[in-house]
Amino acid sequence: MGAEIYPLGDSCVIVRFGEQVDPQIMTCITRFALLLQEQPFQGFREVVPAMVSTAVYYDPVEVYRSHSHRDSINPYDWVVNYLRGFVETIQRVENLNRHYATKLIRIPVCYETGFGADLIQMSKIIDCTPDQIIELHSSRIYTVYMIGFLPGFPYLGSTHELLKLPRKSMPSTSVPAGSVGIAEQYTCIYPVESPGGWHIIGRTPVQLFDALINPPALLAMGDHVQFYPITAQQFHEWQEMPQKP
Amino acid sequence: MIEVLHPGVLTLVQDVGRFGFQRFGVPVSGVMDDWSYRIANVLVGNDDQAAVLEISIKGPILKIKEDCIIALCGAEMTAILNQEEIPMWRPVYVPKDSVLSIKHANRGTLAYLAVSGGIQVPVLMKSSSTTIRSGLGGYNGRALQSGDILRIGPLTRLSQCILNRSLDGAFHTGQSMYASWFTHKPELPVAHSDTVIRVIHGREFEVFDLNDKCSLEGQAFEVLPQADRMGYRLRGSYSLSYRLDKPMLSEPVTMGTIQVPPDGEPIVLMADRQTTGGYPRVAQVISIDLPLLAQARPGVRIRFKTVSLIEAQQLLLQREKDLDVIRTGVQLKYLESRQLNKKEMNGCGTIH
Numbered sequence: 001m002g003a004e005i006y007p008l009g010d011s012c013v014i015v016r017f018g019e020q021v022d023p024q025i026m027t028c029i030t031r032f033a034l035l036l037q038e039q040p041f042q043g044f045r046e047v048v049p050a051m052v053s054t055a056v057y058y059d060p061v062e063v064y065r066s067h068s069h070r071d072s073i074n075p076y077d078w079v080v081n082y083l084r085g086f087v088e089t090i091q092r093v094e095n096l097n098r099h100y101a102t103k104l105i106r107i108p109v110c111y112e113t114g115f116g117a118d119l120i121q122m123s124k125i126i127d128c129t130p131d132q133i134i135e136l137h138s139s140r141i142y143t144v145y146m147i148g149f150l151p152g153f154p155y156l157g158s159t160h161e162l163l164k165l166p167r168k169s170m171p172s173t174s175v176p177a178g179s180v181g182i183a184e185q186y187t188c189i190y191p192v193e194s195p196g197g198w199h200i201i202g203r204t205p206v207q208l209f210d211a212l213i214n215p216p217a218l219l220a221m222g223d224h225v226q227f228y229p230i231t232a233q234q235f236h237e238w239q240e241m242p243q244k245p
Numbered sequence: 246m247i248e249v250l251h252p253g254v255l256t257l258v259q260d261v262g263r264f265g266f267q268r269f270g271v272p273v274s275g276v277m278d279d280w281s282y283r284i285a286n287v288l289v290g291n292d293d294q295a296a297v298l299e300i301s302i303k304g305p306i307l308k309i310k311e312d313c314i315i316a317l318c319g320a321e322m323t324a325i326l327n328q329e330e331i332p333m334w335r336p337v338y339v340p341k342d343s344v345l346s347i348k349h350a351n352r353g354t355l356a357y358l359a360v361s362g363g364i365q366v367p368v369l370m371k372s373s374s375t376t377i378r379s380g381l382g383g384y385n386g387r388a389l390q391s392g393d394i395l396r397i398g399p400l401t402r403l404s405q406c407i408l409n410r411s412l413d414g415a416f417h418t419g420q421s422m423y424a425s426w427f428t429h430k431p432e433l434p435v436a437h438s439d440t441v442i443r444v445i446h447g448r449e450f451e452v453f454d455l456n457d458k459c460s461l462e463g464q465a466f467e468v469l470p471q472a473d474r475m476g477y478r479l480r481g482s483y484s485l486s487y488r489l490d491k492p493m494l495s496e497p498v499t500m501g502t503i504q505v506p507p508d509g510e511p512i513v514l515m516a517d518r519q520t521t522g523g524y525p526r527v528a529q530v531i532s533i534d535l536p537l538l539a540q541a542r543p544g545v546r547i548r549f550k551t552v553s554l555i556e557a558q559q560l561l562l563q564r565e566k567d568l569d570v571i572r573t574g575v576q577l578k579y580l581e582s583r584q585l586n587k588k589e590m591n592g593c594g595t596i597h
Contacts, residue, residue, distance in 0.1 A: 006448055007445065007529075007554055008447075008448075008497060008498070008499055008502065008526070008529060009445055009499055009501055009502070009529035009530070009531065009532065009554075009557070010445065010529075010531055010532050010554055010557040010558050010561065011499065011532055012497070012499045014448075014496075014497055021494070033268070045264045045265075046264050046265045046266075046267055046268070047268070048267040048268045048497055048520060048521075049268060050494070050495050050496055050497050050521045051494040051495050051496075052494055053496060053497060054497070055497030055499070057264070057267075057499065060532075060558045060561055060562070061561055061562060061565045064558075064562055074554075074555050074558055074559075075558050076554055076555075076558060146495060146521065147268060147269055147270045147520075148270050148495055148519060148520045148521035149270065149519055149520075149521070150270055150379065150519075151269060151270040151271045151272075151379055151381070152269060152270055153270050155495070184492075192379070209269070209270075211271075211369055211370060211381055211382075212369075215269060216266065216269050216271070216370065217269035217270065220268070220269075221268070
């Protein structure tokens with residue numbers, strides 16, 4: 001699988017692995033990011049995966065002073081050459097089977113009245129009962145496609161065909177922290193209170209982001225998530241005495 | 246220690262930004278005008294990445310409770326130290342228990358107050374920068390308020406030398422004491438003429454329906470009042486329309502990425518931007534012009550000009566050399582001569 005490499009301005013390069021999200025592309029992106037973090041170059045700032053591509057942020061001055069001035073090429077070309085090497089490496093057979101840490105996290109969700117403001121409305125739009133929505137939502141294992149929008153906010157995919165619908169035309173001004181939403185082919189969790197356009201069907205007591213721990217986000221790209229229903233009482237108990245999911 | 250008597254419109258603790266955590270959805274944040282920020286730190290002898298106060302529109306009133314050196318760089322702001330006006334763009338000696346009052350910006354919109362030793366806040370995810378939208382970092386994750394107490398960090402050897410030399414008479418003396426020299430001030434955007442901002446075309450440039458008039462370079466864009474640290478919204482005479490075959494997936498973005506939502510009014514993403522975006526990226530402001538754009542207040546007109554990536558990087562390299570010269574100049578002036586080595590004795594061109 002080839003990769004397209006192009007600039008995002010003078011201090012960032014994008015490595016694009018495909019056009020549509022799929023497990024193979026996700027594997028490439030995750031391995032690429034891991035490899036780069038293990039073998040960074042002088043001037044490397046960070047690597048950030050997004051759905052089908054990865055951004056590599058760098059300092060062109062440091063790249064020039066440490067590397068490219070010797071080869072008389074500009075910083076961008078030097079970085080591209082360096083990254084091409086990685087793209088080739090992750091595709092070689094011995095690396096394809098290399099273990100990298102992903103985890104399955106089971107996340108409790110309360111779908112009861114008062115916890116999912118849009119569940120009833122959504123059941124009218126897509127012609128499923130609320131119980132069917134809950135069953136379809138909690139029965140599959142999702143993959144984290146990306147963390148973005150807010151610290152710790154996961155885009156999980158993909159949802160069952162029957163659950164696909166566009167975002168709300170009128171976003172809510174305030175969605176409670178822990179809210180679990182559905183839109184397009186994804187499901188998400190709001191780590192904090194926020195305005196939001198996703199259809200909220202439930203709420204989790206689990207904390208998705210803690211700035212004081214390393215890593216600060218519970219979920220990372222490539223991880224697997226399964227939701228399971230809990231009662232309102234269990235939700236409140238969890239809040240009183242938080243558990244590790 | 247510094248006590249905030251009045252916070253001003255929006256005063257934030259910032260440093261160069263929070264790198265390494267965007268993959269967890271944590272914005273980079275940090276200073277909007279990195280040139281003024283870096284010069285301010287150089288002038289007081291701080292390390293390159295020391296935290297400063299980023300001051301927007303109208304500045305704070307501060308009680309500075311210890312002897313120190315300060316420098317104010319960026320937008321043109323009147324600064325009064327103990328009832329006397331002090332100049333910008335140079336080191337200024339501040340005696341303990343002084344009151345510093347920073348007024349409205351006359352030109353530009355952001356100024357940086359560096360204090361010798363740097364502003365000291367708990368380091369969060371390797372940075373002192375503030376992301377106000379998420380309440381992360383800086384001073385309790387928020388803008389300064391009256392009554393806040395800011396700590397100052399330990400002085401570098403250079404800062405200590407500047408402080409000692411200022412007291413020994415190296416500075417102009419009068420009511421206030423400040424260096425008799427200053428660094429070259431960069432241009433600031435003005436209301437009556439267009440500010441040229443250089444860009445590189447984005448990957449999605451081709452999906453835009455552009456012609457001679459309705460184009461990125463053929464029209465001026467006005468900075469709208471909604472402009473803030475997340476992004477500067479712009480409006481041109483002609484909106485930039487486009488057609489997508491299928492909805493865009495979330496894509497990486499960076500500071501200076503010009504995104505265009507369906508209404509055709511471009512938004513230039515700034516320091517507190519989200520880590521990914523879902524709108525077509527028509528172009529990318531080059532890093533060296535980000536400080537100039539950051540200083541553009543609502544009402545300022547922007548004209549974009551396309552340049553090559555090579556040129557954009559060469560400009561950055563040249564700018565870094567200019568900063569090296571200023572830094573060396575400060576060291577030459579204030580470090581005791583036995584602390585200099587031969588390399589540092591050459592040239593200090595841009596000190597006036």
